[in-house]
Amino acid sequence: MIQESSLRRLGAVCACAALIGSAASAAPQTAADAVNPQNWPQAHSRGLVNAATEARIDQLLARLSLEEKVGQIIQTDIGAIVPEDLRRYPLGSILAGGGSGPNGDERAPANAWLRWSRMLRAVSLEPRPGHTPVPLLFGIDAVHGHNNVFGAVIYPHNIGLGAAHDPELVRRIGAATAAAVAATGIDWTFAPTLAVPQDVRWGRSYEGFAQDPTLVREYARAAVEGLQGPPELAGKVQSGKVAATAKHFVGDGGTADGVDQGDTQVAENELIRLHAQGYVSAIDAGVLTVMASYSSWRGQKMHGNRQLLTDVLKGRMGFEGFVIGDWDGHAQLPGCRSDRCPQAINAGVDMFMAPYHWKELYDNTLAAARSGEIPASRLNDAVRRILRVKFRLGLFETARPYEGRMELLNSSENRSLAREAVRRSLVLLKNGGALPIRASARVLVTGPGADSIPMQCGGWCVTWQGNDTSNADFPGAQSVGAAIKQAVESGGGRVVDDSDLSGENRPDVAVVVYGEQPYAETHGDLQFALFNVGEPLTQLKRLQRAGIPTVSVFLSGRPLWLRPQLDASDAFVAAWLPGTEGGGIADVLIGDAAGRPRHDFSGRLSFDWPNGSYPTGTTRAGEVRGDSWPAGFGLRYAPRAQ
Ligand code: BGC
Ligand code: BGC
Numbered sequence: 001m002i003q004e005s006s007l008r009r010l011g012a013v014c015a016c017a018a019l020i021g022s023a024a025s026a027a028p029q030t031a032a033d034a035v036n037p038q039n040w041p042q043a044h045s046r047g048l049v050n051a052a053t054e055a056r057i058d059q060l061l062a063r064l065s066l067e068e069k070v071g072q073i074i075q076t077d078i079g080a081i082v083p084e085d086l087r088r089y090p091l092g093s094i095l096a097g098g099g100s101g102p103n104g105d106e107r108a109p110a111n112a113w114l115r116w117s118r119m120l121r122a123v124s125l126e127p128r129p130g131h132t133p134v135p136l137l138f139g140i141d142a143v144h145g146h147n148n149v150f151g152a153v154i155y156p157h158n159i160g161l162g163a164a165h166d167p168e169l170v171r172r173i174g175a176a177t178a179a180a181v182a183a184t185g186i187d188w189t190f191a192p193t194l195a196v197p198q199d200v201r202w203g204r205s206y207e208g209f210a211q212d213p214t215l216v217r218e219y220a221r222a223a224v225e226g227l228q229g230p231p232e233l234a235g236k237v238q239s240g241k242v243a244a245t246a247k248h249f250v251g252d253g254g255t256a257d258g259v260d261q262g263d264t265q266v267a268e269n270e271l272i273r274l275h276a277q278g279y280v281s282a283i284d285a286g287v288l289t290v291m292a293s294y295s296s297w298r299g300q301k302m303h304g305n306r307q308l309l310t311d312v313l314k315g316r317m318g319f320e321g322f323v324i325g326d327w328d329g330h331a332q333l334p335g336c337r338s339d340r341c342p343q344a345i346n347a348g349v350d351m352f353m354a355p356y357h358w359k360e361l362y363d364n365t366l367a368a369a370r371s372g373e374i375p376a377s378r379l380n381d382a383v384r385r386i387l388r389v390k391f392r393l394g395l396f397e398t399a400r401p402y403e404g405r406m407e408l409l410n411s412s413e414n415r416s417l418a419r420e421a422v423r424r425s426l427v428l429l430k431n432g433g434a435l436p437i438r439a440s441a442r443v444l445v446t447g448p449g450a451d452s453i454p455m456q457c458g459g460w461c462v463t464w465q466g467n468d469t470s471n472a473d474f475p476g477a478q479s480v481g482a483a484i485k486q487a488v489e490s491g492g493g494r495v496v497d498d499s500d501l502s503g504e505n506r507p508d509v510a511v512v513v514y515g516e517q518p519y520a521e522t523h524g525d526l527q528f529a530l531f532n533v534g535e536p537l538t539q540l541k542r543l544q545r546a547g548i549p550t551v552s553v554f555l556s557g558r559p560l561w562l563r564p565q566l567d568a569s570d571a572f573v574a575a576w577l578p579g580t581e582g583g584g585i586a587d588v589l590i591g592d593a594a595g596r597p598r599h600d601f602s603g604r605l606s607f608d609w610p611n612g613s614y615p616t617g618t619t620r621a622g623e624v625r626g627d628s629w630p631a632g633f634g635l636r637y638a639p640r641a642q
Contacts, residue, residue: 035307045320047231098464117185139188160425160576162209162606167222174226194278199258203524206557210606213277220278231286236394248293309348322385422584436591439491444507450481458577459520466518477580515555540568559609604634
């Protein structure tokens with residue numbers, strides 16, 4: 001076991017960003033640094049602005065009262081509102097946060113979600129004296145499938161999709177997810193995350209596709225087009241499309257020491273080169289919304305950074321959709337509170353995400369609009385952008401043919417798409433010949449992850465943290481253990497337990513499934529990027545001593561240093577957070593009865609993975625970096641084509 005004192009030493013001597021991050025980073029600056037918009041890439045919001053729609057927006061804007069305009073720029077959570085409230089507070093939008101569900105029930109059936117979407121929408125469209133009907137926009141974090149909704153197929157988290165190196169796969173998953181979201185009457189997903197994580201101690205690393213901006217830039221386009229449809233086709237809810245969100249603008253993956261919501265201290269050119277690339281292609285692909293980041297750039301919170309939100313994003317980068325704040329993110333600005341923050345709107349946030357004190361926020365924002373503290377031009381621009389998105393999505397048309405098509409949440413097509421994604425995401429880091437496994441073999445499947453859908457899913461799975469669920473929360477899902485059992489039994493083999501390591505039930509091979517417990521956001525932040533859980537290592541060593549070949553299947557949201565486990569494994573597979581379809585893992589690990597592969601590995605790391613020996617006090621910075629599998633690495637059964 002690694003001792004606490006050694007951990008500290010590791011922190012003191014190792015400067016490998018992927019392993020522990022830059023421990024000796026510069027002190028945060030407090031003053032905002034100047035931004036040079038002309039240094040930023042140009043982009044163009046394709047498909048967002050056209051004369052006919054802008055004319056309709058003009059007409060509608062002219063009819064809205066100041067109260068209704070202020071309502072448009074506020075979003076609250078379904079847990080904080082009842083439909084009746086909308087008659088007094090004409091909000092423009094509702095979200096379901098990671099911990100929210102209809103009637104406060106995170107496990108509500110899909111049709112309860114649809115009932116709520118319809119109920120809330122109906123109030124927004126009600127003909128009432130003094131009320132201009134404007135359809136409500138309903139958003140949710142469908143970040144790896146429609147993951148908040150009980151029973152939906154869950155796809156691998158983004159880090160696994162990054163390992164697949166296949167934008168087309170991301171596009172297909174986006175399209176399947178959009179259709180599932182539209183089926184529940186929801187119009188908008190807070191995805192894709194375009195973070196480019198530079199320090200895997202960050203608890204949101206798994207939400208990022210890659211450490212390299214090139215892949216993120218390519219995936220951003222694919223994800224947006226999958227969710228929204230290609231810009232020239234003007235994807236609408238009528239065709240099973242939803243609005244996407246490029247998030248979190250900008251620099252969320254670059255915070256010092258990987259601290260969630262922290263400070264990104266890089267120079268402007270690094271902010272552009274590393275962290276802004278995904279936004280270029282997302283905007284070009286017509287992304288309808290961008291979410292401001294909780295994080296700061298060089299000491300200034302992004303929700304208040306007018307230069308970056310307005311001059312760069314909406315100016316130089318040509319973004320014509322709207323900027324949504326993050327969950328109570330405005331409250332973190334100096335001088336702001338949950339219930340009052342004209343500063344965020346004036347900086348360029350177009351809609352508050354306001355789960356707390358939203359009624360007071362409405363009153364205070366109205367007062368700021370009346371007094372001119374929020375200029376009329378700024379308010380009108382924000383409302384125009386929001387209405388533009390609503391028109392583009394077809395929310396003013398009453399037909400919603402995808403609503404109620406609940407089979408889209410868990411059809412067999414979706415399950416096989418997710419299973420394919422799992423197969424493609426797996427990265428083989430080591431294989432001394434234990435893989436592939438003969439389907440006619442006696443196979444031991446063990447370890448804390450062998451039968452745990454929550455561990456396969458990670459955070460953002462039915463619940464926000466994903467750590468308070470059980471297999472019963474995922475009807476139709478298949479665990480890795482169950483999938484291996486099925487594959488082996490259909491090939492004439494069988495699954496055995498570990499009670500007899502020498503007799504006639506002696507396993508021919510052992511698969512040990514283990515990894516990180518689920519987490520989301522700040523809860524996943526680490527001080528050291530090490531895997532330090534003893535039980536699987538003890539199991540691996542015991543099996544090795546008995547002469548049984550060992551295969552590690554590691555479920556994690558990021559690369560972690562785990563040299564002792566690697567040494568105790570004959571084969572090691574990085575399986576990331578694969579979601580509900582454990583079958584994809586069995587497809588690749590278990591061959592046919594003769595041991596020929598049924599599917600080869602094709603995944604390659606999209607992050608460096610440290611594999612060095614444990615650094616000693618004399619290790620110089622740089623030596624540790626050399627000792628890692630670099631991004632791009634991944635073994636196969638067949639020799640790689642030249
Ligand atoms: C996260 C966002 C998410 C929002 C709504 C925030 O805490 O940072 O990524 O979209 O919550 O759930
Ligand atoms: C919500 C999440 C949100 C988080 C932020 C949770 O209760 O469900 O969506 O990101 O709070 O604190």
